[in-house]
Structure formats: structure tokens, C-alpha cells
Amino acid sequence: MSFRKDFVWGGATASYQVEGAAYEDGKGLNIWDVFCKDGGHTYENHTGDVACDQYHRYKEDVALMKEMGLGAYRFSLSWARILPEGTGKVNPKGLAYYDNLINALLDKGIEPYITLYHWDLPYELHKRGGWLNPESPKWFYEYAKVVAEHFSDRVTNFFTLNEPQCTVGLGYQTGEHAPGLRVGAADYFRIWHNVLMAHGRAAEALREFSVRDVKIGMAPCGALYMPATDAPEDIEAARKATFGLMNPTIGDCSWDVALCCDPVYLGQYPEDILTQFGQFFPKVTPEEMALISRPLDFYGQNIYNAVTVKADENGNPVRVKRRAGFPQTAMSWPVTPECLYWAPKFLYERYRKPFFVTENGMASHDWIGLDGKVHDSSRVDFMHRYLRELRRAAEDGVDVRGYFAWSVMDNFEWAYGYSERFGMVYVDYETQERTLKDSAYFYRDVIAVNGENL
Ligand code: BGC
Numbered sequence: 303m304s305f306r307k308d309f310v311w312g313g314a315t316a317s318y319q320v321e322g323a324a325y326e327d328g329k330g331l332n333i334w335d336v337f338c339k340d341g342g343h344t345y346e347n348h349t350g351d352v353a354c355d356q357y358h359r360y361k362e363d364v365a366l367m368k369e370m371g372l373g374a375y376r377f378s379l380s381w382a383r384i385l386p387e388g389t390g391k392v393n394p395k396g397l398a399y400y401d402n403l404i405n406a407l408l409d410k411g412i413e414p415y416i417t418l419y420h421w422d423l424p425y426e427l428h429k430r431g432g433w434l435n436p437e438s439p440k441w442f443y444e445y446a447k448v449v450a451e452h453f454s455d456r457v458t459n460f461f462t463l464n465e466p467q468c469t470v471g472l473g474y475q476t477g478e479h480a481p482g483l484r485v486g487a488a489d490y491f492r493i494w495h496n497v498l499m500a501h502g503r504a505a506e507a508l509r510e511f512s513v514r515d516v517k518i519g520m521a522p523c524g525a526l527y528m529p530a531t532d533a534p535e536d537i538e539a540a541r542k543a544t545f546g547l548m549n550p551t552i553g554d555c556s557w558d559v560a561l562c563c564d565p566v567y568l569g570q571y572p573e574d575i576l577t578q579f580g581q582f583f584p585k586v587t588p589e590e591m592a593l594i595s596r597p598l599d600f601y602g603q604n605i606y607n608a609v610t611v612k613a614d615e616n617g618n619p620v621r622v623k624r625r626a627g628f629p630q631t632a633m634s635w636p637v638t639p640e641c642l643y644w645a646p647k648f649l650y651e652r653y654r655k656p657f658f659v660t661e662n663g664m665a666s667h668d669w670i671g672l673d674g675k676v677h678d679s680s681r682v683d684f685m686h687r688y689l690r691e692l693r694r695a696a697e698d699g700v701d702v703r704g705y706f707a708w709s710v711m712d713n714f715e716w717a718y719g720y721s722e723r724f725g726m727v728y729v730d731y732e733t734q735e736r737t738l739k740d741s742a743y744f745y746r747d748v749i750a751v752n753g754e755n756l
Contacts, residue, residue: 304753305696310413310704311749312374313367313726314661316420316464318350319713321380323357327395330386331425333432333473337480348719354711355734357399362736364406366727367710370742371749374413376521376660376706377403378420378464381445388424389441397452404456414457415706417521418446418504420464421479428481433469433493433500439593442500446507454512461602461660462504465523466497471556478717487552487582495584498565502593509596517599520566521660524559526608528644530622539613539620544648547574548619555579559649567653569595600703601653604661608641631664631680633722639687646695646702656703662688663708665715665722668739676728676739685741689748690756707745711736 318334338349356363367375381388383396407414419442423432427441435441446462463469470493472479485493505518527543529536545560555561560572569591576583611619629637642662650657663685668678685707696702712725720731726742729735748755 304693306703307752309702309752310374310658311372311745312376312413312415312704312706313370313372313710314376314706314708315356315710315713316378316417317380317383318353318420318422319709319715320354320356320377320711322350322352322355324349324351326357327383327399328386328393329380329396330382330388330393332380332382332422333425333428333480334422336425336428337482340482343478343480343482344717345719345721348714348721350714352731353714354729359734360403361406363711364403364410364412366736366738367407367412368410369738369746370726371746372412372710373749374415374704374706375407375710376415376417376461378417378422379449380422381419382422382424382426384448385424385445386426388427389444392448400453404453408456413459415459415461416449416453416457417461417464418442418449419462419469421469421473423481432481433474433496434485434489436496438496439499439503443503443507446504447511450508450511450516451513454508454514454516457516458514459517460508461519461521462501463497464521465604466494466501466520466562467523467556469497470494471553475552475556487579488584490552491579491583494561495586495590498562498594499590501566502596505596505598506593519598519600519602519655519658521602521604522559522562523557523604523606524562525557526559526605526641526645527611527619528608528638528640530610530612533613535613535617536611539611539617540644541648542617543609543611543619544645545572545652547572547578550578552579563649563653565591565594567595567598567601567655598655600658601649601655602658602660603645603649604708605641605645605659606662606664607636607638608645610638631684632667633665633718635664637664637684637687639684639691642688642691643695643698646692646700647698650700656701658703659692659705661706661708663724665724668712668723668728670728670730670737674737676737678739678741681726681739681741682744685744685748686756689753693753693756
């Protein structure tokens, strides 16, 4: 057995990272537009003003995706392009852009997977308190309604939120991401609760206003763990670490898988979080929990790496030191292919939903060689190793439905600006010329045989 016959081979991007056209055709400002302009938050004060200019070059990009053999494209919508003020007036040109993109994809046989929110909150809503405002779930509902009514005739698959962990943790706790705030503990958990309710409200709107049956999921991230050995106690320790609070600090909470996913998929906040931080938690009603845990169709997870743990004498997880000279990416993220076996396995055991890897990939310092090609051999090896592990998970009974490589193309890497490249397509930001890297051809060959060559 290998990957399912209908396995979804995709690639992903996000609006602010690729679209550009930040001030065109009636788009409203979002928190990243403003954050980047502040200065001091991104590498060399880079902004997403132009990014990959996908707004004007989507046809070329879709053609490249076709050349790579992608079966699906996961992209996010810019909320402020559709509703410039976040609520109220709809911008027809914003809708038209996504109509064109979606139609171009469908025309080439590429299935669109829409992410509603990949971190670019309309600035007008930020001025009203952003995710701290108790109205924020309602705002998100209104936006999701517009999306459902307009696109569900052609789009079947939706993700509500991308990595709420980063929205809350990096946006409001460390301040590394827009809006760059550092709120106190009570606001921090209030924001978590609002964001999760917003997810629930969006799921509600998508079900209610779509003209056809749609499939809904989420694309969270989180700290993942894998066992040092196959000994049952190490495996159990890794499982415990994956779903438990490893350090009782608010900073660590942001990456706690269970804080985000237990409420959504199991209908309850985790005990360890409530015990540790109950005093800061908002009052949660059963109706709110029911809203947050509205049934979803699949489980998505962005997976890049995991920490290795083993069991101590009491069965508790302890981190195993990385070996000297461990493999790492350009951004110093460890290369840990087995995480694509263990994370899907643990997450599937707990949440029991068809599973998608909604992002996976690596940064490498690529350039165009003298031969005119981009030899990103480390990315080819990375994908090869990770995908073999994902196949092993599928063979072991995890219901793996698809894989989205991050990213289709080099793009604006948030605080790192354009200094880091995650794409399978190289982008020259001066000329906007695109070049397929070796990894794009590698992926094309994998897709062509449904992973049989891995
Ligand atoms: C995010 C992407 C980001 C990627 C690499 C994920 O956290 O969803 O937007 O570019 O990782 O850092």
C-alpha cells in the first residue's frame, strides 16, 4: 500500500506573501501593510507591497503549477481586498481577482483550497481592537459569508485559519509579527478564545451560505515531538509531550497543540492549561464551546520539524540533545523527516479526522547557477526524506489525504522579508522572473507516479 489513488499533491502560499498590489483596486490596508511600514520589524524593512506580484501574474503562476503537475493550490484570501474595512462594503474588484485566479486554476485542472485567514487582518478592524474585540468572531462570520456565497459554486475545500498559534503568539504575545503587541495574560487568553470562536463562526457561515456541500478544516501549527527510540515508553513520552504543556509559561502555551486543537476537535480546553492559567481564562459557556467545536471534515497541520524526547524513569518526556552537526535549514530549523510519520500518527489517533499536511518545506539560500538552473539539492533531499515518512504513516493506517508543499514559490517570509527562500520556484524580485528549481522537477516526478518513486 502507498498513497491513496486520489491523494492530493499540492503547493501552498498566502495572500500577503505573494500577491503584492497592496494599494490597488480598492484593497483596504491590513495589519501587515502597516507593520512593515513602521520599520524595524522586517529584514531590511522589506514589505509585501509587491511581493511576487501574483496579483498581476497569476496566469503565469498557474501555468507553472500546471508544469509541476500540482493537483491543488492552497492560497489565502486577503480579507481587506474583499472587505476593505473588514465588514460592510464589499470590493467587487477584490472578488474579481479571486474569481480569475480560481477560474484559471480550474481551467488547468488544479483544485483550489482556500484559506480564509493567513494573518492579514484588515487594519480597520485592528483599530477597533482586532482579535481582542469580542465582536471579532462576528466580523469573521460576515467575511466567511461573503466568501461562501461568492466562491462555493467552484470551491469545495476551505481552511478557516492558518496557524492561529502565530496570530496569537507572535502577533500579540512576542510582538514579532503584526500587529506587534505584547498583551498581558488575561488579554492573551481572551484573544485565543475569540480567535477560536471566529473559527467556529466561519465554519458556521461556510456551511450555511455555501451553494454546495463544502469541506472545512483548519491549518494549525504547534510544537511537535517524536520518540528517540521505538521503545513503547519513549513513544508514550512523545505522545504526552505533543499534547501536554511542556513548560508552564504563556510563551510556551502558544505552541501547545492541545490548547488550539482540543477545543476545536474535542470540545474542551485542556486540563493542564486550565489548571495552570485558569485565573486568566475568560469565562467560557457551553454554547461557546459548542460553537468552537462545530464538526469539521478534515484535520490539517503545518509540519516542519519536531523535538526528540525520551521517557525518564517516571515516563515523563525529556528532550534529547541534538547530535553535533545535526542537519538544519538556512533558517536553522532542524531537519527531522520522522516528524512526518509521528505527528500525523499522534494527531490522527487523537482527533480522528482525514489528515492533510497543509504545509511542509524548508528555507535554503538558493541562487541561479551558471547553467541557468537552480540546484536546490538540499530541498530535493528534504522532500524525499519527509515524503517517505508520510508514506510510512499512510501505510500504518493514518488516513492521509494530501500534502501541500510550502511553498510553490519564493515569497515574503514575514519578519525575514525576502532574505529566506522557501519556494520550489525561484523568484527574482528585481525582474519578477520565475525559474523552476530542481525541487519543482523532483516534485513533478513524485506527483506523476503518486509517490511510488520515493
Ligand atoms: C506559515 C508560512 C511561513 C512558513 C515558513 C508557516 O509558519 O504558515 O506563512 O512562510 O511557515 O516560515
